[in-house]
Amino acid sequence: MTVWAFWSCLLFLAAALLMDIRFMRIPNWITLPLLIVGLIAQGVMNGRHGILTAICGAGAGFLLLLILHVLGAVGAGDVKLFAGIGAWTGILFTLQVTVYSVLFGAVIGWIIVLAKHETGSRVRGIISRSAGFLMLRDPRILKTGSKEALKFPFMLAVMPGFICAYLYL
Template identity: 55%
Template sequence: MGIMYIGCAVFLAAALVTDLRSMKIPNKLTLPAVLSGLAVHGVSGGWEGLLFACAGLGTGFGLLLVMYWMGAVGAGDVKLFAGIGAWLGSVFVLQSAVYSVLFAGLIGLMIVLWKREALLRLRRMLFSIGGFLLFRSGSSLLAGRESQMRFPFMVAVIPGVISAYVYLSI
C-alpha cells in the first residue's frame, strides 16, 4: 500500500503548485491521476483492486460534487478528490474530505480575523439568512458570491490528507 501513498502524494504536490499559481487544478493533472489510480489498483489487485479504486473514485467525486453545487469548491477540487479516492479508497478520501473542510474553516476564520472583517461578514450572513427565512426576494444564501472569501483549497487539502493518513495509520 506504500506505493499508493507515494503515487497520490506526487499527484497532490503537483495539484498544490498549480492551485497556488492559478487557483485552478487542471484536467491534464486530474485525469491522469484518476486513470493511473485505477490502473495501479487493477494491475496489483485485479478486479477486487479495481472495485476498491472505483468505490474510492465515486466517493470522492460524489462528496465533493455536492460541495461544488453548494459553491464551496471548484470543479478541479471535485476531480482532485476523485483522484485521491482512486488511489487510496473510500475510507481515506472520506476522512481526507472531512479534515480538509475543517482546515478550510480554520483558515477562513484566520483570514477573516486577520482582515478584521468578522463583524461585517457575520452581519451579512445573518441578514442573508433572515431574508431567506422570511422569503424576501433578492436575499438568498447564494447572493453576493463576489464578496465571498476565496483561497486555494489545496492549502486545506494537504493538512487534511496528512491528518487522514496519520489517523488511519495509527
C-alpha cells in the first residue's frame, strides 16, 4: 500500500468516524464514494493490476465484515466501509485492519463492560450463547436482544486498527 492510498482512505475514515460517533451509523454517501474512488484511483495509478488489486481487496473486506454482520457484531455500514478500505489498500492490508479493529473492539467492549460493572453477567451470557452455537450450529444464536447487546461505534476500533496496520508496514 502506498502513502497516497493511506492518506486518501484516512480522510474518508475520519468522516465515517464522526458520523458513527454522532449517529451510530455510517451513511452510503461516505462508503460508496470510498469504494468507487478507490477503484478508480487504483486503476489510474496502477492500471489493470491496480483494478484487480482493488476488486480483490474490496471483496475481501466486504466478505470478512459480512460474516461479522451476520453474527450481529457490526452494522451494514461497516461492511460497506471495509469494502472501500479494501479497494484503496488491497487484501493483505484489509486483513490486517480487520484483525487490529476486532482486537481494539474487544478492548473497548471490555472497558465498557468493566465500567458498567456487568462483567459476571456478560461472561455468563457469552459462555451460554457460545455453547449453544457450538452445539446447535446456528449462527443466529450468537445474536443478542437489543436490551442485552453491547453497542458502541465500531469506528472507534477501526481508526486505531487502520493506523496500527499502516505502522506495522
